[in-house]
Amino acid sequence: MSMPPYSVSPVGILHSCFKEKFAIPRQPQLAPAARGILELLPPFNTGEAVAGLEQVSHVWLIFLFHQALEDKPRLKVRPPRLGGNQSIGVFASRATHRPNGIGQSVVRLDKVETGRLHLSGIDLLDGTPILDIKPYVPYADSLPEARNAIAPQAPQAIAVSWQAAARQSAVQHAQRLQQPLCELIEQCLAQDPRPAYQQPDAQRRYGVRLWDVEVHWHYPQPGHICVLAVG
Numbered sequence: 469m470s471m472p473p474y475s476v477s478p479v480g481i482l483h484s485c486f487k488e489k490f491a492i493p494r495q496p497q498l499a500p501a502a503r504g505i506l507e508l509l510p511p512f513n514t515g516e517a518v519a520g521l522e523q524v525s526h527v528w529l530i531f532l533f534h535q536a537l538e539d540k541p542r543l544k545v546r547p548p549r550l551g552g553n554q555s556i557g558v559f560a561s562r563a564t565h566r567p568n569g570i571g572q573s574v575v576r577l578d579k580v581e582t583g584r585l586h587l588s589g590i591d592l593l594d595g596t597p598i599l600d601i602k603p604y605v606p607y608a609d610s611l612p613e614a615r616n617a618i619a620p621q622a623p624q625a626i627a628v629s630w631q632a633a634a635r636q637s638a639v640q641h642a643q644r645l646q647q648p649l650c651e652l653i654e655q656c657l658a659q660d661p662r663p664a665y666q667q668p669d670a671q672r673r674y675g676v677r678l679w680d681v682e683v684h685w686h687y688p689q690p691g692h693i694c695v696l697a698v699g
């Protein structure tokens with residue numbers, strides 16, 4: 469039996485610290501300093517739709533992977549977590565390329581304002597359309613006995629050090645932006661954003677934009693990142 473397609477429309481748009489996909493953590497909560505503001509769209513921006521939400525510490529965001537939409541659904545995917553060379557069923561993964569392109573993240577709700585939610589611990593790109601917001605319910609959503617042998621624990625964080633001038637520049641940009649930029653850089657780079665199949669030599673520079681700031685780093689030795697420049 470075939471069903472007619474449904475159409476959905478966003479309740480809000482996320483303004484995120486992440487301006488490109490590279491270096492966004494693979495799940496929420498891995499970078500608590502990753503912040504964003506969810507701007508609610510009419511008719512959800514008057515305050516009525518979020519009444520009571522200030523009593524909740526975390527929310528589920530249901531969203532569209534708007535930068536990964538595809539016409540033809542994939543049945544198998546190669547998650548970066550498995551090194552990018554092992555394929556598993558799309559429903560066994562949290563890959564961005566999936567039927568209907570729908571993602572879900574539990575994020576911290578820092579502040580509720582009329583028409584705006586302040587969020588942190590996000591793993592979403594700037595401009596992500598948010599389809600729904602639901603309160604996190606600890607007794608139902610946290611399952612201590614749950615297991616996932618594909619992703620048994622958070623990826624091991626790698627060491628991050630700074631060149632002195634890069635650190636100084638990051639502190640200045642943090643003050644200008646009024647954001648925890650140094651923490652954000654450390655938390656994102658500790659996830660090792662580089663694709664697992666790339667074995668970088670120490671000369672190779674990597675870069676990403678966080679907020680409006682370009683961050684450059686290299687791998688002086690395996691398992692160690694050094695931040696070279698922030699500007």
Ligand code: SAM
Pocket residue numbers: 489490491492493494495496532533534535536562563564570571572573574591592593595596597
């Ligand atoms: N927590 C969500 C989930 O499980 O559905 C997302 C997991 S997905 C593996 C996380 C990655 O999605 C991020 O590292 C980022 O590269 C990518 N991403 C985030 N927002 C996106 C968007 N709007 N469009 C496409 N890719 C996005």
